[in-house]
Amino acid sequence: MEQQEYMKHCGKLFLMESRIECHCKNSDFPFDQSGEFHNHNGYEVLLLLGGEINLYTEYGGIHMKAGDLVCIPAYEFHRAELLTEGQYERIVINILDTELPARCTEQTNLEECFLRPPGTQLNVVHLPEEEIQGFYCWAAKLEKLLGGVMRLVMML
Secondary structure (H helix, E strand, O other): OOHHHHHHHHHHOOOOOOOOOEEEEEEOOOOOOOOEEEOOOOOEEEEEEEEEEEEOOEEEEEEOOEEEEHHHOOOOOEEEEEEEOOEEEEEEEEEEEEEEHOOOOOOOHHHHOOOOOOOOOOOOOOOHHHHHHHHHHHHHHHHHHHHOOOOOOOOO
């Protein structure tokens, strides 16, 4: 199946505007609630800070709550179903598909965070409170370095 035909069948492709993007989003940030699958031309790291969602891929679904972190491989179709109306705080980091391999070293293969056996669901890691705080601080610095402004007040 050709890529355009596959895209029509499966969902939307969101192209990244830069090599790395980092955003702290809340429920005011536009959120596609159409139920359509989408993918990105890059890897995605999602840390849920508040609310609950069901995150679906073409291989199944997972339930996520505050403190859960998931790494979504580049080009993997996914969609989120919001379970807590008006509460969807999250940190989203997208890394262009060509950028991540360029950042790997012999000691650190960053792509391993996104690998899993073919046809299996995403792995969810629940972070303890101190790691959530650390991740939030790191993401705020990254977003500032990338030219953004952290828009969400940490409420954990």
